[in-house]
Amino acid sequence: MGLIRPFQLWTLLFILVAMSTTALYGIFLATDAVRQEAREQFFQQYNRQQLLMAEQASAALEVFFVSLNRSLGLVTSLFEDHPVDNNRAREIQGSLFKLNESLADSAIIDLVVFDSKGTVVAIQPSDPYTLGRNYAWRDYYLWARDTGKPGQMYVSPFLKLEGGQNRGDKALIVAQGIYSPDSSFKGVAMFTVNFDELARKHILPVRLGENGYAWLADINNKTLLVDPHGAVAGRSFEEAFLPQWPKLYSLLTSAQYGGSGTDWYSYEDPTDHSQAVRKLLGYQILELSDHLWFIGVATPEREVDKLLSSFLRRQETVSLTLVISILAVTVVVSGLLLAWNRMLSRRVDARTSALAKARSQLEHTFDELLESKKLAAVGHLALGLTHEIRNPLSAIRMNIKMIRKKWQPEGRLQEHFSIIDDEILRLNRLLSDVMDFARPGPLRLxxxxxxxxxxxxxxxxxxxxxxxxxxxxxxxxxxxxxxxxxxxxxxxxxxxxxxxxxxxxxxxxxxxxxxxxxxxxxxxxxxxxxxxxxxxxxxxxxxxxxxxxxxxxxxxxxxxxxxxxxxxxxxxxxxxxxxxxxxxxxxxxxxxxxxxxxxxxxxxxxxx
Incomplete structure (x- = not known):
C-alpha cells in the first residue's frame, strides 16, 4: 500500500472536517428542533395540569353550592305546609339548629328564614340584632318574591355585610324561595357564606411551583374576586387590566360562552411588579345560578422553563464534547423525552381517573346520607301521625259494627255502611304502608x-x-x-x-x-x-x-x-x-x- 501524498492528506482532512462540520451543524439543528418540541410538549402538559387543577377547584365549589341548595330545600320543606312565622320557627328550631351544625365546618356564617314580608323569623346561630328586622328591600327577597321558582337557587354578587355580628365581612348570599304547594310565595330561606373562608378552602390552596396560583373572577359583574397577591382583588376588569393587559381583558370578557381551556397572557412579574411576564393559563368556567365564575390557574413561563433547563444543559454539553456519538445521544435524549412525556401523561390520566372516581363516590355517599336523614325525619313524623290516626280509626270501626249489629240497616243505608267499611280498610292499608316506611323490619340476609x-x-x-x-x-x-x-x-x-x-x-x-x-x-x-x-x-x-x-x-x-x-x-x-x-x-x-x-x-x- 502506497503512502498518501501531503496534498491528498490535506484534501482528505478537509473533506473529513467539512463532513464533520456539516454533520455537527445538522445535528445542532436537529437538537434545537427536538429541544423546541420538548419545550412545547412540556408546556402543553403543564397547562393540562393547570387545567385539571382549575377543574378540581370548580368541582369543589360546585359540590359546595349544590349541598347548600339541597340544605335550603330541606329548610323550605319544613315550611311548605305551614305558615312562615315565629311560631313555626320555634317549632322547628331544633331541626334548623342541627342543619346549621351539620355545615359548621363549611364557610357558612348563618342560616336565616324570612316571612312573606321580608321579616326575619329564624336565624341560626341566634342573633338578637337580626331577628325581627325587615330586609324586604334586599335583592334576594325581591328575586324570590317576583321571579323565583320552587327549588331554584339564587347566588348574590360579591358584597360586604353591613350589619349583624359579621359586619364588614366579605360574603355571598345563597337563597331559595319558600312556596306553598300551589307555588304562592311564602318567604325566603338563605345562607350567608363567608367569602374569605370559601376562598381559603377552595381557591388559595391551589398552588403550582413557586409562583403558580389560582385566581377567581366574576364574569357577569366583571370583577376579580380572589387575587392571592391582593393587587387587583375587588377591582373591575377595566380598572385592573385595560389598557395595560388587553389580552387578559379580552380573554375574560370573551369567556362567557366557553367551558374550559388553556391559553397564555402577559401580566406583571410576581417578583418585580414593574416588569411584564408571560404566564401559562388553565381555566374553567363555573355556572352558579345566573352567575359565571372564571377560575384560572397561572404560572410564569420562565418558571416552567426552569424545570427543563438542567436537562437541556446536559444535552448541550454532550452535544459539544461528544461529536462522534452526538447523533446517538440525540436519539437517546429524544427517546427519553418522549418516554418522560408518556409517563407524565399516564400519571396525569391516572390522577384524573382517581379524582373522578373519588368525586363520584363522595357525591354518591352524600346523596345517600342526605336521603337517609330525610327519610329518618319524615319516618319519625309519620310514625307519630300513624299512631294518632289509627286509634280513632279503630274506635270508629268498632262503633260502626255496634250500630250495624243493633240496627241491622238495609237498602241504601246498608250501602253507605259498606262504603264506610271499605274506606276504613283503605285507610288502614295506607297506615300499614306508612308503618312499613317509618319502621322497616330487620333484614334476613x-x-x-x-x-x-x-x-x-x-x-x-x-x-x-x-x-x-x-x-x-x-x-x-x-x-x-x-x-x-x-x-x-x-x-x-x-x-x-x-x-x-x-x-x-x-x-x-x-x-x-x-x-x-x-x-x-x-x-x-x-x-x-x-x-x-x-x-x-x-x-x-x-x-x-x-x-x-x-x-x-x-x-x-x-x-x-x-x-x-x-x-x-x-x-x-x-x-x-x-x-x-x-x-x-x-x-x-x-x-x-x-x-x-x-x-x-x-x-x-x-x-x-
Missing part, C-alpha cells in the same frame, strides 16, 4: 338466586298480564346469586312491575314489559322497562320523596319504601334514559353487602 324471585313475582301477576294483554320479556343470567332479604327484594320488584302496568293502562299500542338482569364486578343490576306514558321531567327529582305521587289513588310511599329497602341492602335505584316512550328503572345490589364481606361462615343453605 341469605344467598338467593334472583331468577327465583323474578319468577315468583311474574307468577303472582300472571293473571293481570293476561287480562291487560301485556307482552313480558325476562332475560336473566342463571344463576344470578346475591346475599339479600328475598321477601323485601320481591316487594321491590313487585312494586316496580305494578307501576309499569299502571303506566301502560292508557296506551293503545302493544304493551311491552321487560325484566333484564346483568352482573358487573361485585354488582348485580336489574332493569324493569315499559313502553307506557313515561315520567315527566319535573317529577323525576321528587319521584322518591315520601307521600309524593302522580296517581289519583296512590299513597306516595311505594317508591320511597323500595328505595329504603335497597339502601338498607347497600344498593340503589335510579331512572335510566331510554329511546322511545316509557320508563326504565334500574336496581343495583351488591353481590355481598360490605358488612358481610368479611364473614366466612356462610353455609351451603345461604344463611350467615
Amino acid at each position: 341469605e344467598k338467593q338466586n334472583l331468577n327465583d324471585i323474578v319468577q315468583r313475582v311474574n307468577l303472582l301477576l300472571t293473571q293481570r298480564f293476561e287480562e291487560e294483554q301485556v307482552a313480558i320479556e325476562t332475560r336473566m343470567p342463571n344463576p344470578l346469586l346475591v346475599v339479600c332479604d328475598a321477601e323485601q327484594i320481591e316487594q321491590v320488584l313487585l312494586n316496580l312491575i305494578i307501576n309499569a302496568l299502571d303506566a301502560m293502562k292508557e296506551i293503545e299500542t302493544e304493551k311491552q314489559l321487560s325484566i333484564v338482569g346483568s352482573c358487573k364486578g361485585n354488582q348485580v343490576f336489574i332493569r324493569v322497562t315499559d313502553n307506557g306514558c313515561g315520567i315527566r321531567p319535573e317529577d323525576r327529582d321528587k319521584l322518591f320523596d315520601p307521600f309524593y305521587t302522580t296517581k289519583p289513588a296512590g299513597g306516595g310511599l311505594g317508591l320511597c319504601n323500595l328505595q329504603g329497602i335497597l339502601l338498607r341492602h347497600q344498593g340503589a335505584v335510579d331512572i335510566v334514559e331510554k329511546e322511545g316512550p316509557g320508563t326504565c328503572f334500574r336496581i343495583r345490589l351488591p353481590i355481598t353487602p360490605t358488612a358481610m364481606a368479611n364473614k366466612d361462615d356462610l353455609t351451603d343453605t345461604g344463611h350467615f
Whole structure:
C-alpha cells in the first residue's frame, strides 16, 4: 500500500472536517428542533395540569353550592305546609339548629328564614340584632318574591355585610324561595357564606411551583374576586387590566360562552411588579345560578422553563464534547423525552381517573346520607301521625259494627255502611304502608338466586298480564346469586312491575314489559322497562320523596319504601334514559353487602 501524498492528506482532512462540520451543524439543528418540541410538549402538559387543577377547584365549589341548595330545600320543606312565622320557627328550631351544625365546618356564617314580608323569623346561630328586622328591600327577597321558582337557587354578587355580628365581612348570599304547594310565595330561606373562608378552602390552596396560583373572577359583574397577591382583588376588569393587559381583558370578557381551556397572557412579574411576564393559563368556567365564575390557574413561563433547563444543559454539553456519538445521544435524549412525556401523561390520566372516581363516590355517599336523614325525619313524623290516626280509626270501626249489629240497616243505608267499611280498610292499608316506611323490619340476609324471585313475582301477576294483554320479556343470567332479604327484594320488584302496568293502562299500542338482569364486578343490576306514558321531567327529582305521587289513588310511599329497602341492602335505584316512550328503572345490589364481606361462615343453605 502506497503512502498518501501531503496534498491528498490535506484534501482528505478537509473533506473529513467539512463532513464533520456539516454533520455537527445538522445535528445542532436537529437538537434545537427536538429541544423546541420538548419545550412545547412540556408546556402543553403543564397547562393540562393547570387545567385539571382549575377543574378540581370548580368541582369543589360546585359540590359546595349544590349541598347548600339541597340544605335550603330541606329548610323550605319544613315550611311548605305551614305558615312562615315565629311560631313555626320555634317549632322547628331544633331541626334548623342541627342543619346549621351539620355545615359548621363549611364557610357558612348563618342560616336565616324570612316571612312573606321580608321579616326575619329564624336565624341560626341566634342573633338578637337580626331577628325581627325587615330586609324586604334586599335583592334576594325581591328575586324570590317576583321571579323565583320552587327549588331554584339564587347566588348574590360579591358584597360586604353591613350589619349583624359579621359586619364588614366579605360574603355571598345563597337563597331559595319558600312556596306553598300551589307555588304562592311564602318567604325566603338563605345562607350567608363567608367569602374569605370559601376562598381559603377552595381557591388559595391551589398552588403550582413557586409562583403558580389560582385566581377567581366574576364574569357577569366583571370583577376579580380572589387575587392571592391582593393587587387587583375587588377591582373591575377595566380598572385592573385595560389598557395595560388587553389580552387578559379580552380573554375574560370573551369567556362567557366557553367551558374550559388553556391559553397564555402577559401580566406583571410576581417578583418585580414593574416588569411584564408571560404566564401559562388553565381555566374553567363555573355556572352558579345566573352567575359565571372564571377560575384560572397561572404560572410564569420562565418558571416552567426552569424545570427543563438542567436537562437541556446536559444535552448541550454532550452535544459539544461528544461529536462522534452526538447523533446517538440525540436519539437517546429524544427517546427519553418522549418516554418522560408518556409517563407524565399516564400519571396525569391516572390522577384524573382517581379524582373522578373519588368525586363520584363522595357525591354518591352524600346523596345517600342526605336521603337517609330525610327519610329518618319524615319516618319519625309519620310514625307519630300513624299512631294518632289509627286509634280513632279503630274506635270508629268498632262503633260502626255496634250500630250495624243493633240496627241491622238495609237498602241504601246498608250501602253507605259498606262504603264506610271499605274506606276504613283503605285507610288502614295506607297506615300499614306508612308503618312499613317509618319502621322497616330487620333484614334476613341469605344467598338467593334472583331468577327465583323474578319468577315468583311474574307468577303472582300472571293473571293481570293476561287480562291487560301485556307482552313480558325476562332475560336473566342463571344463576344470578346475591346475599339479600328475598321477601323485601320481591316487594321491590313487585312494586316496580305494578307501576309499569299502571303506566301502560292508557296506551293503545302493544304493551311491552321487560325484566333484564346483568352482573358487573361485585354488582348485580336489574332493569324493569315499559313502553307506557313515561315520567315527566319535573317529577323525576321528587319521584322518591315520601307521600309524593302522580296517581289519583296512590299513597306516595311505594317508591320511597323500595328505595329504603335497597339502601338498607347497600344498593340503589335510579331512572335510566331510554329511546322511545316509557320508563326504565334500574336496581343495583351488591353481590355481598360490605358488612358481610368479611364473614366466612356462610353455609351451603345461604344463611350467615
